[in-house]
Amino acid sequence: xxxxxxxxxxxxxxxxxxxxxxxxxxxxxxxxxxxxxxxxxxxxxxxxxxxxxxxxxxxxxxxxxxxxxxxxxxxxxxxxxxxxxxxxxxxxxxxxxxxxxxxxxxxxxxxxxxxxxxxxxxxxxxxxxxxxxxxxxxxxxxxxxxxxxxxxxxxxxxxxxxxxxxxxxxxxxxxxxxxxxxxxxxxxxxxxxxxxxxxxxxxxxxxxxxxxxxxxxxxxxxxxxxxxxxxxxxxxxxxxxxxxxxxxxxxxxxxxxxxxxxxxxxxx
Amino acid sequence: xxxxxxxxxxxxxxxxxxxxxxxxxxxxxxxxxxxxxxxxxxxxxxxxxxxxxxxxxxxxxxxxxxxxxxxxxxxxxxxxxxxxxxxxxxxxxx
Numbered sequence: 207x208x209x210x211x212x213x214x215x216x217x218x219x220x221x222x223x224x225x226x227x228x229x230x231x232x233x234x235x236x237x238x239x240x241x242x243x244x245x246x247x248x249x250x251x252x253x254x255x256x257x258x259x260x261x262x263x264x265x266x267x268x269x270x271x272x273x274x275x276x277x278x279x280x281x282x283x284x285x286x287x288x289x290x291x292x293x294x295x296x297x298x299x300x301x302x303x304x305x306x307x308x309x310x311x312x313x314x315x316x317x318x319x320x321x322x323x324x325x326x327x328x329x330x331x332x333x334x335x336x337x338x339x340x341x342x343x344x345x346x347x348x349x350x351x352x353x354x355x356x357x358x359x360x361x362x363x364x365x366x367x368x369x370x371x372x373x374x375x376x377x378x379x380x381x382x383x384x385x386x387x388x389x390x391x392x393x394x395x396x397x398x399x400x401x402x403x404x405x406x407x408x409x410x411x412x413x414x415x416x417x418x419x420x421x422x423x424x425x426x427x428x429x430x431x432x433x434x435x436x437x438x439x440x441x442x443x444x445x446x447x448x449x450x451x452x453x454x455x456x457x458x459x460x461x462x463x464x465x466x467x468x469x470x471x472x473x474x
Numbered sequence: 475x476x477x478x479x480x481x482x483x484x485x486x487x488x489x490x491x492x493x494x495x496x497x498x499x500x501x502x503x504x505x506x507x508x509x510x511x512x513x514x515x516x517x518x519x520x521x522x523x524x525x526x527x528x529x530x531x532x533x534x535x536x537x538x539x540x541x542x543x544x545x546x547x548x549x550x551x552x553x554x555x556x557x558x559x560x561x562x563x564x565x566x567x568x
Contacts, residue, residue: 247476251544254480258487258546266549266556298556302549305521305558309545 256458256467259306259315263299263471267452270298275324275333277450277474279442282326284333285435288427289340292320313457323453324473329440341426344438350399350421353378353439358432360385363411368393372403372418378439381416383407450474475542479514479565482507483546486516492561493550495522500529511568520559522550535566542566 272294273286296318303315323334330348335341344351358381365383368391372379375398383391391407402419412430417423425434442448452471459466482504486492491503495518504514508531515530535541543564550557 247542250476250480254476254544254546258484258548262547262549262558269551270554270556294554298551298554301521301556302558305560306547309519309560 252458252467256456256469259456259458260469260471262302263315263452263454263456264473266298266302267295267471267473270295271322275450275473277326277448279444279448281437281439282329282331282333282448282450283435283437284324284342284344285433286342288342288425288430288432288434290322290335290337290342292322292337296320311457311459315456316454318454325451325453325470326438326440326448327451329442329448331438331440333436333438339426340428341424342434342436343422343424344436345422349440351438351440353380353437354418354423355380355437355439356382356416356423356425357435358383358391358407358414360389360407360409360411360414360430360432362386363409363430365389365391365407365409367391367406367408369406369408370395370403371405373398373401375399377418377421379418381405383414385409475512475540475565475567476544478509478512479542479563480544480546482514482565483516483544483561483563487546487548487561492516492518492548492559495520495527495550497527497529500527501531504529505531508565512565513568514563514565517562518559519562520550520557522557522559533568535564539566 272291273284275284299318306315320337321334323332325332330346331351332345332347334343360383363385364387365385370393372395374396376396377399379395379397381393393405397403397418399418399421402417405416407414409430413428414430414432415426450473452473455468455470457466457468485507486500486503491499500516504516508514513531513533513535515528518527541564546561548559548561550559
């Protein structure tokens, strides 16, 4: 009888300790739960704001840049005119940026770089323009490209000369230019992509220069107006598509909250 | 609830309803997307509008009820003119 009493008391005491331990654990988790909830909802709000900005700016770039661009696992294609007319895109981007930056965070949207750097990620191919030179360029930061294929349209201007100057090698370069009255210039060869080589195209309305050096491509329109389609080939991972990013960052933060996110604008 | 509200506004943006700047259409779109016992308000500020546009469901939030809020940027355009806009939303359980 005495032993039963002792065991009963011990059992009750043990049970009380278990309840106490559970209560303490619950109280501890409850306070960290509030913090975690705040962190999650903050992250959610920042993510939503960042995504909506990115979508808007990517859409704006697509609507107003007068460029088309795509990227796959093996090549990126850029279509545009040289000289490039930056005004339309710049004006619309500035209008959006002014509005967005007046909604609480003056650094939310960065100014648009006038060289319009577009990066192919994760391959590390970079496309950019030099507006003052009427030129466009493709270079690399990680892996060099494997080929270039360029189509040029000189519209009504007649192509009058086509002068290549490349050292031979194992890098594929293809150029096809058409002009008025059925004139054309075609070059298809394996070149040395490291040493400087060029193709000079003359027309009745100015000239055009294509240069390759250290795997980088430059297209320069001198007093000529040309529609350009540039294809750059690379050895990407066939399991996923490369993405195109405009290297103009968005800085999303919410006043009063410590979390923030800085990201480029994904175009594709 | 934040995901719910964000998804509703995302759909209304994607299908162009927000760009109509029509409070009746936006309210109708909200109601069709929200589950039955939820209320929502969307306030749009835009360079297209002279004053903020408000679209909301018929029941206001009760006192001391939990309300989730967020924002979404979008733009409308007419030719070469861009009208940047901000949709601020709140959602609550009725």
